[in-house]
Amino acid sequence: MKRTIMFLLALLLIVAPVAAQDDDTLVIVTYGSFAISEEVLEQFEEETGVTVQILRLSDTGNVVNQSILTRDNPLGDVMYGIDNTFLSRALDADLFIPYESPMLENVPDELQLDADEFYVTPVQYGDVCLNYDRAYFAENELNIPQSLEDLTLPAYRDMLVVQNPAASSPGLAFLIATIAVFGEDGDYTYLDYWAELTANGVLVVDGWSEAYYNEFTATGEGTYPLVVSYASSPPAEVFFASEELDEAPTGAIIADDTCFRQIEYTGILHNAANVEAAQQFIDFTLGVTWQEDLPLQMFVFPVNTEAELPDVFAEYAEIPDNPVVIDYRDIDEKREEWIEAWTDVVLR
Amino acid sequence: MVTRLLRGAGFGLPLIPLIFLAVFFFYPLASIMLLSLAPEGRPDLSAFSTVLGTRRYLDTLWFTTWQALLSTLLTIGLALPGAYVFTRFRFPGKSLLLSLATLPFVLPTVVVAAAFTALVGPRGVVNEGLMSLLGMESPPVQLQRTLTLILIAHVFYNYAVALRMISGYWANQSTRIEEAARVLGCSGWRLWWEVRLPVLRPAILAAAVLVFIFTFTSFGVILILGGLRYATLEVEIYRQYNTFLNLPVAAALSLVQIGSMFAMMIVYTRLQRGIVVDLQSAQQVARKPRSRWDYTLLGANVLLMVLLLFTPLLALVHRALTVGGGLTLTHFSGLGENPRGSVLFVPPVIAVQNSLIFALVTTLLAVSLGVLTAYLLSRQRGRGRLSLTSWLDPLFMLPLATSAVTLGFGFIISMDRPPLDLRSSRILIPLAHTLVAMPFVVRSVLPALRSIAPNVREAASVLGAPPWAVWRYIDLPLISRAIIVGATFAFTVSMGEFGASLFVARPDTPTMPIVIFRLLGQPGIANYGQAMAMSVILMAVCAAAFVLIERLRRAGVGEF
Numbered sequence: 001m002k003r004t005i006m007f008l009l010a011l012l013l014i015v016a017p018v019a020a021q022d023d024d025t026l027v028i029v030t031y032g033s034f035a036i037s038e039e040v041l042e043q044f045e046e047e048t049g050v051t052v053q054i055l056r057l058s059d060t061g062n063v064v065n066q067s068i069l070t071r072d073n074p075l076g077d078v079m080y081g082i083d084n085t086f087l088s089r090a091l092d093a094d095l096f097i098p099y100e101s102p103m104l105e106n107v108p109d110e111l112q113l114d115a116d117e118f119y120v121t122p123v124q125y126g127d128v129c130l131n132y133d134r135a136y137f138a139e140n141e142l143n144i145p146q147s148l149e150d151l152t153l154p155a156y157r158d159m160l161v162v163q164n165p166a167a168s169s170p171g172l173a174f175l176i177a178t179i180a181v182f183g184e185d186g187d188y189t190y191l192d193y194w195a196e197l198t199a200n201g202v203l204v205v206d207g208w209s210e211a212y213y214n215e216f217t218a219t220g221e222g223t224y225p226l227v228v229s230y231a232s233s234p235p236a237e238v239f240f241a242s243e244e245l246d247e248a249p250t251g252a253i254i255a256d257d258t259c260f261r262q263i264e265y266t267g268i269l270h271n272a273a274n275v276e277a278a279q280q281f282i283d284f285t286l287g288v289t290w291q292e293d294l295p296l297q298m299f300v301f302p303v304n305t306e307a308e309l310p311d312v313f314a315e316y317a318e319i320p321d322n323p324v325v326i327d328y329r330d331i332d333e334k335r336e337e338w339i340e341a342w343t344d345v346v347l348r
Numbered sequence: 349m350v351t352r353l354l355r356g357a358g359f360g361l362p363l364i365p366l367i368f369l370a371v372f373f374f375y376p377l378a379s380i381m382l383l384s385l386a387p388e389g390r391p392d393l394s395a396f397s398t399v400l401g402t403r404r405y406l407d408t409l410w411f412t413t414w415q416a417l418l419s420t421l422l423t424i425g426l427a428l429p430g431a432y433v434f435t436r437f438r439f440p441g442k443s444l445l446l447s448l449a450t451l452p453f454v455l456p457t458v459v460v461a462a463a464f465t466a467l468v469g470p471r472g473v474v475n476e477g478l479m480s481l482l483g484m485e486s487p488p489v490q491l492q493r494t495l496t497l498i499l500i501a502h503v504f505y506n507y508a509v510a511l512r513m514i515s516g517y518w519a520n521q522s523t524r525i526e527e528a529a530r531v532l533g534c535s536g537w538r539l540w541w542e543v544r545l546p547v548l549r550p551a552i553l554a555a556a557v558l559v560f561i562f563t564f565t566s567f568g569v570i571l572i573l574g575g576l577r578y579a580t581l582e583v584e585i586y587r588q589y590n591t592f593l594n595l596p597v598a599a600a601l602s603l604v605q606i607g608s609m610f611a612m613m614i615v616y617t618r619l620q621r622g623i624v625v626d627l628q629s630a631q632q633v634a635r636k637p638r639s640r641w642d643y644t645l646l647g648a649n650v651l652l653m654v655l656l657l658f659t660p661l662l663a664l665v666h667r668a669l670t671v672g673g674g675l676t677l678t679h680f681s682g683l684g685e686n687p688r689g690s691v692l693f694v695p696p697v698i699a700v701q702n703s704l705i706f707a708l709v710t711t712l713l714a715v716s717l718g719v720l721t722a723y724l725l726s727r728q729r730g731r732g733r734l735s736l737t738s739w740l741d742p743l744f745m746l747p748l749a750t751s752a753v754t755l756g757f758g759f760i761i762s763m764d765r766p767p768l769d770l771r772s773s774r775i776l777i778p779l780a781h782t783l784v785a786m787p788f789v790v791r792s793v794l795p796a797l798r799s800i801a802p803n804v805r806e807a808a809s810v811l812g813a814p815p816w817a818v819w820r821y822i823d824l825p826l827i828s829r830a831i832i833v834g835a836t837f838a839f840t841v842s843m844g845e846f847g848a849s850l851f852v853a854r855p856d857t858p859t860m861p862i863v864i865f866r867l868l869g870q871p872g873i874a875n876y877g878q879a880m881a882m883s884v885i886l887m888a889v890c891a892a893a894f895v896l897i898e899r900l901r902r903a904g905v906g907e908f
Contacts, residue, residue: 032850032862033869038691054692055772058850062753065593066760066851069383073764075772089593164576166587206571209458209868213876214465220876221471233871240872242672242679296688299870336592347576 025051026277027076029269031063032056034081035297036290044284050277060086060169067269068093077272078281082120083262084113084328085172085335091119092332096267099279103286106304111263113328120265123285124300127231127320128173129252129259130160133218136225145226146255148181151197158201161215161224166339168207173260174228175342176331180324181257191345198346218250231259232299235316239296254320261323264300362724365717365744365786371768372779373747376758383761384599395596399604405584409604412580415495416564419502423559424552426503426652427510432544433649434511435518437642438634445650447894449657450508450836451887454844455664456861457568458868459883460501463660464491464573466667473663493575501569504656506562509788509837510555516833517551517795519634520826550620550795557616558791561609561748567847581605585751602754609749613742661887668880672873679877680885694858696882700889703843703859707893709778710785710842715835717782718789719827725790726797744790747783755780756851774857780848785841789834796830797823836897843890860886 034056041052055076057063064086067079071093082090090096091114100118109115111122130151132144145151151160163171175190182190203224205211212229215222218237230236234248253259266285268278284290291307294300301309301319309317385391399405434446452460468474468491475487482488491497529543545552565582581601588598637646669675686693725741747755759780763770770776800823808818846861858866860882867879 032866035688035690035692037689038693039689041691054856056692056856059590061590061593062851065590066757068593069757069761070764075760166591167571204576206576207458210461210572212871213868214461214469219871219873220462221465221469223470229871236871237873240870240874242676242874242877297690336594339591 024049024274024277025053026078026274026281027053027055028078028080028281029055029057029063029067029074029076030080031060032058033298037293037297040289040293043289044281047284048277048280050274050280052281064090064095067095071095071270074269074271077269077274077278079267079269080123080285081264082267083169083264085169085176085262085331087113087120087265088329088332090267095270096120097270097272097275099268099282101279101283101286103283103304106306107286108303108305111303113263120267121282121286122263122303123266124291124294124298124303125261125263126300127252127254127259127261127323128170128177128228129231129254129320131216131218131227131229131233131250131252133216133225134247134249134251136217144251144253146253146258148178148193148258151202151226152193152200154200156200156226158203159224160197160201160226160228161203161205161211161222162228163208163211164204164206165342169262170208170228170230171204172335172339173262175338176326177258177260177324179338180260180326191341194342194345202346204346230299231320232295232301232313232317235295235312236299238316239312248316252318254318256320256322257324259320259323260326261320263303362720362727365721365724366740368717369743369747369783373750373755373783376755376762377750378758379762380754380758381599381603384595387595392596393600395600396603398597399600405601408579408581408584409608411578412564412582413608415498415502415578415580416560416566419499419506419563419566420556420560422499423503423506423510424556426656427507427514427555428552429645430507430511430649430653431514431518431548433646434515436634437637437646439637439646443895443898445653446508446512447891447898448661449511449653450840450894451661451890452504452657453506453508453837453840454861454886454890455883456844456846456864457501457572459664459864459879460504460569460660461572462667462880463663464497464501466663467659493573493577495574495578498566498569498574498578500656501573502559502563502566504660505569506559507653507657509558509562512833512836513555513558513792514548514551516792516829517799518548520796520829521547521799550798553616553620554791554795557613557745558748558788560612561745561787564609565605565749565751567751582751586753589753589757598754602751605751606746606749609746610742613745614738617738617741664880664887665884668877668884671877671880679874679881682874683878683881683885692856694856694863696863696885699858699860699863699882700885702857703861703886704889704893706778706781706857706859707839707842709775710781711835711838713778713782714785714789714838715831718786718834718838719793719831721786721790722793722797725794745787748787752780752847753851755783756848759852771852776852777849777857778842780852781842781845782838784845784848785838788837788841789831792834792837793827793830796827800826832897832900836894839893839897840890843886843893860889 034054044050045052053076057066060081060083063079064082067074067090079090079095096119098118099121101121104112104121107122111125114120130145137144142155145153145156150156162174165172165175178193179190182188182193184190203215205215208229211227213220215224216227217223217225229252231252231254234250234252237248237250238245266282268275268282272278286304288304288307291302291304292310294302295310295313385393385395434442466472468489470487470490470492475489478484478488491500525547526539526543529539534543564580566580567582567586570578570580570583581604585598585601585605588594588601637643668679669677671679683696721744725737725744759776760771762768763776770779805818805822808822813821844861846859846865849859849862850865864879864882864886867875867882
């Protein structure tokens with residue numbers, strides 16, 4: 001028995017001391033696709049003397065949920081990248097302490113959703129839009145759909161692949177867009193729309209990767225020339241092409257009322273160990289250096305109006321003028337209800 | 349020292365796995381269950397009535413169960429003739445074939461889905477071939493999002509588990525009984541039914557249990573290959589935790605899943621107990637195939653393995669080399685470049701290194717804890733109707749039946765203060781992997797251990813062998829094959845696992861599957877090509893490791 005105890009103590013000694021955090025370390029909790037340039041992060045570390053540690057989880061939902069479960073003893077100091085679809089869940093759980101960054105002056109007011117409370121600070125945004133396969137549409141002499149209604153036309157039968165809103169954030173964004181456009185009450189609701197889409201052969205797959213790489217015609221052996229993705233996907237196709245391209249192989253449809261804007265925020269976690277460094281970090285993420293680095297790192301757009309876009313974005317990316325409008329507070333509150341109702345219509 | 353340790357083993361050592369399980373499995377599990385079902389300190393079990401009163405959840409439970417049963421039967425049915433061939437025949441390329449057959453186990457589902465699409469998708473090789481050959485207009489093979497594809501994928505993933513566990517056990521069973529039966533005129537189906545199957549029953553059941561649990565908790569295969577019409581409990585648990593943060597329902601579903609597994613395991617341990625053991629173990633000598641029948645059997649099995657297991661793997665290699673143009677190595681070299689100067693960029697060498705370190709730690713932990721567990725369980729055998737084993741044994745299988753997200757949440761809320769301040773520690777990953785890998789070692793070693801006749805050990809003791817010598821010269825040679833099988837799977841589980849790594853926040857130590865997952869999360873053909881290239885590297889590293897493990901066995905204790 002003694003041996004057993006000693007063995008376990010030894011195991012603990014080997015295992016335990018990794019975690020301890022010292023004063024000038026700032027821990028950022030974020031999702032798996034977070035990226036930033038080495039030199040940008042180094043610049044922050046040099047300017048402030050703070051060491052940054054980045055903890056990445058799978059997706060935003062997971063980041064928010066884990067932070068709620070660990071509210072009193074948080075995983076880190078700053079949450080990076082929570083978007084408007086999860087915002088109210090986090091605010092309701094009282095997850096953040098307020099901070100009004102002086103850098104906000106260059107950020108448009110409409111991006112600050114929790115107006116005047118400053119629990120969170122906008123840092124970047126991206127639009128979830130339909131993407132189409134340019135070659136396919138040209139070869140078949142098809143018009144590009146210009147509204148959500150168009151997608152129910154026989155001309156686009158068996159052409160659209162979307163993601164499961166229960167599992168995928170672009171999937172949820174697209175569902176929200178249809179709810180914003182068709183509404184929940186009245187003669188023709190979003191569910192009627194989805195019934196029509198289903199009848200017109202929409203394919204639902206679980207996640208973005210499967211839709212984009214397995215079913216979409218432009219990127220693999222798929223048979224669907226329309227896919228729900230991001231407005232920034234075409235420039236990404238050019239940037240990550242295997243040879244140099246003059247034109248993106250795909251295009252984003254940015255017509256009015258077809259896109260959903262995901263605005264992403266940073267927030268200082270309740271009981272954060274290093275609040276001062278967290279505030280410095282939030283200021284820095286709004287600065288031009290960080291903001292201009294964002295597009296090519298995460299394929300999102302900067303919130304700072306002073307920031308300039310990199311060439312590939314300036315040339316190939318389009319920003320929708322009028323994405324759909326919906327109250328962010330509804331999104332988390334009704335998420336389960338919407339998804340359940342949607343699942344009943346589309347999958348069962 | 350060793351002698352004392354082994355004498356002390358009577359009490360101390362076998363408790364270690366129990367304590368490990370208590371600290372790293374039951375404690376976090378209990379924490380998340382308490383938080384979910386008794387947030388205010390008072391238990392609120394209404395979630396159970398919600399779950400058991402909702403038609404959809406019951407349907408899900410029913411579907412989960414029957415698809416798992418069907419998958420298990422198929423896998424065992426296909427692997428059994430394979431096990432015969434691998435036990436009895438000697439043929440060139442045998443160990444290579446066995447290694448390759450194990451590779452599917454490490455591949456992420458998204459990648460496998462890509463391989464299947466390339467093969468049998470509407471624009472895949474098979475359909476294009478058939479269409480041009482037969483002049484058809486539309487693709488004749490329509491497997492996308494069907495139950496058939498789910499079953500094929502389950503066999504694809506689990507074939508090697510059954511093949512290796514059964515043939516590993518079989519190779520240590522004497523052929524004397526079979527020869528006696530033949531002399532007495534038993535042959536053909538009767539020989540299988542009345543002699544071979546009973547002899548193999550412990551291994552078949554052990555493999556079946558693993559395959560059943562694996563397919564019962566199937567997640568990626570169901571979602572990605574089956575499309576969204578099918579859902580298992582595992583899928584539902586993930587949704588309730590991750591999407592809706594509906595803690596009570598998620599916890600109730602987790603407990604239903606764990607409970608069903610526990611009940612199934614109790615039945616299994618019962619079945620296992622009434623088994624004819626105490627065979628005189630011996631090494632079987634594989635022979636060359638002789639008759640036409642031998643060759644047909646060998647050929648048919650190899651063909652099955654090639655079609656079922658290797659064509660998808662080849663399709664992946666092909667993709668890695670051709671995506672976005674002609675034959676090219678760009679995607680492999682691209683993995684090493686960091687065009688954006690990203691701070692979290694991972695050179696492939698680092699990913700390989702991280703994967704290997706985690707896998708080695710996992711294998712060491714899982715083998716030592718698993719072998720100790722097997723001893724603990726084998727000693728309890730058969731005393732009284734309700735021996736301790738029938739309760740203990742299922743406990744060690746439970747981690748396999750627990751969804752990654754449940755355990756991940758358990759970890760972060762229970763491992764957050766000293767002395768167990770581990771939630772951001774790198775060690776948490778191999779610990780989580782060990783929980784999943786241990787059952788493989790236990791299931792593989794336990795049947796072998798039980799089939800050692802006690803009188804062999806007694807004879808050795810009587811002749812003056814100290815306990816360590818008995819273990820070294822009697823036990824070890826007889827269980828080494830089983831340990832190797834267990835170690836191979838422990839290694840493989842760790843190399844391929846990425847659920848735990850995604851749900852545990854920690855300083856960045858990305859493994860190969862994580863890199864694949866991240867690459868596939870971004871648009872751009874180069875990212876896709878690199879994901880395929882990384883998958884090929886993952887397969888290559890594993891194949892090399894399998895060959896090495898096999899060599900080690902030969903050089904070490906195997907051939908006595």
